Amino acid sequence: MKRKTLKAIAWVVAITTLGFIGYAEVSGRWLWMSPLCRATVEPGGSGDALFVLIHGFQGSPEDFGDVRRAIRDERPDADVMAVQFSAHTFSNADPARIAAELSDLIEAQVGSPGKGYKSVTLIGYSMGAPLARKTLIYGCNEADDDPAWNPDAPPKEWTRLVDRVVLLAGMNRGMRLDQPAADMPLAKQIHRRFGKTFARLTDTARLVRSFEAGEPFIADLRVQWMRTARRRAEKHEPWPAVIQLLGTIDDVVSTDDNRDVSVTQDFIFVPVRGTGHLSVLDFRDPAYGAERERKFRSAIAAGDLADLLKRYPPVPVGLDPNVERIVFVMHGIRDMADWTADVEVFLKEAYTKEKGFGGPEALKVIKSSYGYFPMGPFLLYGDRQRNVRWFMDQYTEALARYPNAKQVDFIGHSNGTYILASALERYKTLRVGRVVFAGSVVPRAYDWSSKLGRGKDRSGRDVPGRVLSIRNYVGSADWVVGFFPRFFEWCGSRDVGSAGFNGFLDDGAKDHEVKFVTGGHSCALDPRNYPSIVDFLLFQSDTPEKEAAGTPYRTKERTAWIYNLSQFCWAVWLGLTATILALGWLIVSLAGVRLGGRIGELLGGPARPRAGKAAALAAYVAVLLAILYSY
Template sequence: MKTEQHSSEPESNSGNPKRAAIVLIRGWSNSRKKRVRAQMVDGFPAAFLKFVRELFPAAEIIHPRLPLGVFSTAEPNDLVDLIITDVTARFAAKPFDELIIIGFSAGTILARSVYATACGAVAKANDTLNPEAAAPWASKVSRMVLLAGVTRGWELSSATPAGLRFIAKLGLLWLNRWARLRHGRASFIEQIKRGAPFVVETRLKLLQVELAVAAGTWASLPHTVLLLGSQDEFVSPADAMDLGPRDDCSYIEVPQSSHMSIFDICANMLSGSDSKLSANARADAARRRASLIRRALIDDPDDLADVAMHADDIDDYSDPMDRLGQSGFSAPLGSRRDIDQVVFVIHGIRDSGFWTKRIAREIKQLGHQRTLVIRAPSPSYGFFSMWDFVNPWGRRDATYWFLERYAEVKRLWPEAQVSYIGHSNGTYLAANALEICSMVAFERVVFAGSVVRTDYAWSDRGERVGKVLNLIATADMVVAALPGAFERLGLRRLNVGGAGVEGFSDLHPGDQGTRVDNFKFVAGGHGAAIEEPMWQDLARYVVDGTRPAQHEQNTKSLSGKISAAICKRFL
């Protein structure tokens, strides 16, 4: 260990001390208790701020005041722009040679987005880093220290106490309804939920920076140190890590530390299980925290090996999707570029999705015949009830679930073309993901039993969508009686429709038959287009664009008539 050899005022090549700057980014509403609130200064304990100043006495401390109280409805991207503007102004006034970013809790997501955006990353699908648009200080970022980080967004998990989970669900439901009624948008905390567009865009913007480093168009990545309390009641290790172990990251577990006490270096903040410790135990835990944070800030990355978690242990904490790579996460991005295509196969409601595995097998076998390396993930979001479907929040959460899977796939195989096969509610997930996240793109899309509105604006998706095959069944009573009827009745708030029985109608002249193909008809009901006789046809379409032929029926759709009759009865 070489901690003593590192100075908080490193010298430049000319022998003059480097001028450093420290950016501190607070979390959301991290001042819940009166005893905690009295010690907080804009989201950080006063003692912690003093600790940082003493560690870097000559550094400029940049501590933006961010509106992140419990009722905040701030747009995350607006906060990112605010921080970048502040740092850029400080740099213009008095340039610095090195920048360290410290983020806490929700602030860790903002910190990562600040860095990626400052480097010139853009929230646009299949785009690359634009170094010419980088902030003048972006290349100065040498380290990011993330305390109790939620780099993948937050979610209520088994790490959260049962009572707190129940209260949190009710509280967040009320908070979001209040935010939408009062301000017309979601609360800040809702916008950084796992799978939310801002979180996914941040992860994919960071991917642009990584690819630029691999291509030699950007200098290097800062070393990231993740510190998570061993007793954190809000954040699980999987929340804190983006794709498992990596060479440019160190993961450190902080003993005897909860979510709030992770930066308590004076043993004067009682939070969660800390209150059960004796005074001596709290003092020992505080000294340990101070030591680990100090090392995270000033030690060389190689010197953190004795306190950082081993890669094998981190892999045990990772989610199953995190371990899809064959060459390991510590390998450079170049070794993960050997996949030609990725095809998602996603099920619908009241369906466990066993058929998706079989279609995935057909796709991979066809790819092998075409000498293509294809992955066909068919993850399941669980049994989705009819109540989940008619509840917009249920479909939104399912969309966030898919966006999380999409981000994982893109980070594993960044240069692979991505296509999509969805049935029933699975069609809604793809359409909604395209609508709310500008970094989602598909080469080919197959919808079967679609519950998407007929006026879905495919033309607004631009180049993010290649071709769409909308398979329409002759007797899809499920779509006709529910989403199709809802659309005819004008229930736009539900945001579902009858494209599975009537086709997409809001098409530009160049879309119909070329980009969007309303395939009329597949004989049968709601599941006709995903039954075994169609498996090879689905595989051929997503692999090489071959349109099905032998199953097309030149009959009229009975389900479309039923949908119209239902609406006529009610109207």
């Protein structure tokens, strides 16, 4: 009876799980609207203003009941446009497409016969907050992350009428699952982590995952917002005020990620007491509803915002306007990044000597570390991408804190090269100057020409370059790259490869490539090579490289036995796998019998060989994982 009951339970769990996965797949891939974005307009009196309401995750226009009422009381003549888009749990809708469609909808409404709007106000809640800002960016034709972007197109007319953007519990920096809000209950944290894992395994819920901190939608928006605001300021063109109502007990997004003070330096942050992520829309709460409504109405009231600015001045941020150039120095796997300090000293000395001593520091070297990164996580795409998202966050922070920097350069070793190459693929707003790769784990066939501005888009226009130039140092005996990333490349990977041992194939990357530096995986980080790195990076010079051609740390050939064995990298992996399996079999066979006897003794019965072997196998796997995640 017990066995039948367990079997029945197992069948119920299996069918339920498969049904849930099937529902997620169907709803994520097919149950969405086409077009993605729709809107209904509720006319006001004279219709001199337009308010656009953008809901959040799992939301709808009905969520804005109290907000609509407050708008009607404060601005009775205004039209209210309520937006509806596919925001259910498993939605795979593209938020960039939603923003583009919404921009078109607003343009159509503003241009409707008989409409003479004097102002447009965007109001976004939660996920709708970054969508509101992205909609404005796309309307201004700053859509360099859109494959169909035409840089010559003029801004849409409606963007000239936007006088303010109001954000309610806006996740400006995105959500962080690894750094949950201080007020988030543990059960909700576990639910979010499980949900993210399930969504990644089933490739669903891409909409909500797009709003995670560091994802392309959020990272590109942060960069676009800064660049657009600065360009508008340089041209003395108006840029709308942004007011954010910020709950003091938000249990979904942390305060730092809500504020994102580095990028949103000109925002007006209005704290709302006793208010969480959901309750910010509730104006009927007996304790805090009146305060929420009063502060919301002050954000949308006609006229200037002088009183609001006086009461809630912008948050001061430590900016350094003297920095003219930024250099990121990024370490690799199994690396404590000690060498980065030496490179920083060499770079600053060379730059100061060239520019002259004295005065403020004009070169900023950023050695931010993503921590020790062992081999195990490097083998997993998700863990590698976590570091890519982290880098884009660092890049955006640097652009914000050093507003006068004209160029961002990059030095990367091993996994550091992967981080930049992957970021250039995923983030269209990322632009760097001169790039130095050492011990590169990037595929040989990486498309550098399109990054260097040597290609054309689908319309036949020249693609603007996002990389000024690159130098790749190729190690003559870099067996690490020759055996391991080379195997991924051999298997057809476009994510990891052997450029650090075999060089790049793209002509754009060959102009300054150095073949070969004598030594292994870190050979290019030899202090004797610093003059070559610095002169290329700072002065675009090949002179030290020409001088180094006849020295002992340059060679014309790779180490023969390593090169020949790298051609059979699959055999190296096969041998390693066979060794691990054989060692595991031996340990399980020998230790399992003894452990089985001990288990039997502890339980006061006969030996349990199966239990012993299971325990031995579990211990062996644990040791392997410990090695992979610590070495």
